[in-house]
Every structure is written in structure tokens, then in C-alpha cells.
Amino acid sequence: MKSKFEYIIIGSGIIGLAIAKTINDNQPKASILIFDKETKEAFHASGRNSGVLHAGFYYSADSLKAQFTVEGNKAMRKYVKENNLSINPCGKLVVANNDIEVAQLHELERRGRKNGSNVKLIDKEEAEEIEQNVNTHLKALYSPDTASIDPKEVCQHLKHQLENKGVEFLFHTKYLSRKNNVIETNKGSFEGKKIINCAGLYADKIAKNFHFGQNYTIIPFKGLYLKYTKNKTDLKTNIYPVPNLNNPFLGVHFTITVDHSIKIGPTAIPAFWRENYKGLKNFKLLEFFEIAFQETKLFMTNDFQFRHLAIEEMKKYRKKHFVSLAQKMVKEIDPHGFTEFTKPGIRAQLLNTSNNQLLQDFHIEADHNSIHILNAVSPAFTCAFPFAHFIYEKYIKS
Numbered sequence: 001m002k003s004k005f006e007y008i009i010i011g012s013g014i015i016g017l018a019i020a021k022t023i024n025d026n027q028p029k030a031s032i033l034i035f036d037k038e039t040k041e042a043f044h045a046s047g048r049n050s051g052v053l054h055a056g057f058y059y060s061a062d063s064l065k066a067q068f069t070v071e072g073n074k075a076m077r078k079y080v081k082e083n084n085l086s087i088n089p090c091g092k093l094v095v096a097n098n099d100i101e102v103a104q105l106h107e108l109e110r111r112g113r114k115n116g117s118n119v120k121l122i123d124k125e126e127a128e129e130i131e132q133n134v135n136t137h138l139k140a141l142y143s144p145d146t147a148s149i150d151p152k153e154v155c156q157h158l159k160h161q162l163e164n165k166g167v168e169f170l171f172h173t174k175y176l177s178r179k180n181n182v183i184e185t186n187k188g189s190f191e192g193k194k195i196i197n198c199a200g201l202y203a204d205k206i207a208k209n210f211h212f213g214q215n216y217t218i219i220p221f222k223g224l225y226l227k228y229t230k231n232k233t234d235l236k237t238n239i240y241p242v243p244n245l246n247n248p249f250l251g252v253h254f255t256i257t258v259d260h261s262i263k264i265g266p267t268a269i270p271a272f273w274r275e276n277y278k279g280l281k282n283f284k285l286l287e288f289f290e291i292a293f294q295e296t297k298l299f300m301t302n303d304f305q306f307r308h309l310a311i312e313e314m315k316k317y318r319k320k321h322f323v324s325l326a327q328k329m330v331k332e333i334d335p336h337g338f339t340e341f342t343k344p345g346i347r348a349q350l351l352n353t354s355n356n357q358l359l360q361d362f363h364i365e366a367d368h369n370s371i372h373i374l375n376a377v378s379p380a381f382t383c384a385f386p387f388a389h390f391i392y393e394k395y396i397k398s
Contacts, residue, residue: 008034011199070116087148109141210370221349263342264323347378371391
């Protein structure tokens, strides 16, 4: 393999793949290398994603998330259909428990309309016509454009398309260091005119090696889903609670997958190292100390109500409690039907260490030599194609 490329992308998740596609679409002769420390593409968050294509009504209009989610939903639907990939156009209902939450549904509808999202506030009776098993107080917010896809299938298809167009991939290849724009890896040295850091859980570490992201660090949160194995018929529509708009988590909800399976989740349990999926696998002592220090500090200061969040999330390890949070959103579901946890995921959530606040929006830092995608959390999968176009137009196009 050659050692010089015009573009080197670190990380083969959906963002790295989408940026490579955008570069190739605009510069088909440009040489591109994507390398990843794992065995295959989308090994972490992208491949463990819920698969929900969001509709863009949660986010304030001045955010990048608002800018890209509606367009991204359309772009991903188009890509999936053009390539005969799986999709379940199941829609979404956001439900309320009381009058206060009904008022919050009005705010979500207002945001959605401002962002160009196809959302509608409907009466309880209309909600029951869409999903007869739904339980809500007076009103619900309906999003017909919310859908489910298979994230692994999408990423695998993108990777094969890119390979066919000459993009080179290297797996089992770990970033070690850099000198100027020469990247040292366990597979040798590679030089790129522009380095694009899409390393997810380790994006902050690599960015600091380029003198970026000085006031930021990744705090990992573990996401668990419980699968309903009794049947696939008790529910056909995604059902979500009214979220707390002061933090980036959407609360436990019902997700209908691309194969019509029913699951509840995710959790947002503070993890103690970056790949803290199960047991002591991938344990790194230095990471443990770094993250435990940050989480202890947040617990003591209770910034963004972290103490309450941590306590409530830890309770979700108890299956009975986990299920009870979802049960109130439906009229009837068998609590014994939730029998297995799906593969856990880790959310690479960026923390601003100067004010101890979680970043709600995407965050990018760059110069003419390198680009660092530091916070690409949900709905990054939905936003991937327009987000990649934004990166190209703002940071790559000469």
C-alpha cells in the first residue's frame, strides 16, 4: 500500500464513511485512506445505533442538529431506497403524562415546524388510531417521517461502494502519534494533505495530539436496550416520552426496529472507561482514573443535575424498574416479555471541562491541515450525509 494520500480519515463509523463519500463525489480522483483500529467498519457507536431516523423536532433552530436532521432524514431514506436497503417507516408518537408535559409537546411542535419537520400535535383519540396500544394524556406529537433502518447494513454498503470507487481501507490499524501530517500507526506511517479525525470515543485524544480540543474531554455513557421477545405485534409505532431538553438524552422509549422487533431503552449510564461494554473487557487503568475523576467531580458539583442522572440511570440495571419506565406509555405490555439485552453501545459525549457542561450540539475544530469531529452524538446517524456536505463545504473545499 502507498503511504501518501490526499485525505486520511481516522475512524470508519457513519461520519467517516459519509465524509469519504462526499469527498469522492466531489473529487473522484482524490486518494483517500480510511483506517480503523477495529476489525471492520462501524464497530462501535455506528454499528450499535438504534437505527432510528429522527425527524428534527427536538433541537433549537440555531443548532447544527436542527440544520441537518430534517435534510438528513430525507437523504438517508433516499440512499436506503435507491440501494434496496431495509427500512421500516413506522413513525413516532411522543406522549405526555400530565398538563405540564402537554405544554412541552406544544414547544416540540413549535421547534419542529421552525426546523421544517413534518410534525403534528394530535388528540389522544387520533393517537390511538395510529397506535391502538398508546397511552397518553390528552395529546401526543406525531412524526410520520420517523423510520427505522439497519445501521450495520447501511455502513457496510457505504464501505463497499467506497472500495469500488478506489477508497482504501485499513483495519487493525491503531493511531499512535503524528508529526506534522504524517500519522504513525502500528501498520506503519501514512502522510495525508488533510487529516480528518472521526475517531468517536477517542476523537478528543487524537485532537489534543493536534493541539485541538484543549477544553474538552469525552465522557462515555452506556446505552442498553431490552428486547421484547414475546411477539412483534403488541406495538407497531415508536413511542417516546417528553424529553428533558436540558440534557441530550431522550429517556427510555419504545423502538420498533427495521424487522419490526420491539425494544425499550436506551439507558445513559455513566461508564468508567471508553469501551466499558461488559465486565472488565477493554479495561484501561489510565482511562478509568481520568473518567472517574471527571464523573466524581460532576457528582459532587451536580452540574446539569449529573448526580440525579447518574442515580436514576444506575437504577435501570434492575430490569423491573427499566420496564416500568416504558410501561406507562402503553395501555398493555407483558413485563415478562422483555427477556434479553441487545448489544450495548457507548455514547461518546463531549464535556466542556471549563464549565462542566455537556455539549448539546455537534462540535468541530479545524485548521488547513486537519479536521476534528469532536461531538457527533445522536442524531449523527440521521444527519450523516448533510453533515458530511457541511464539513466538505466549510473545511475541505478549496
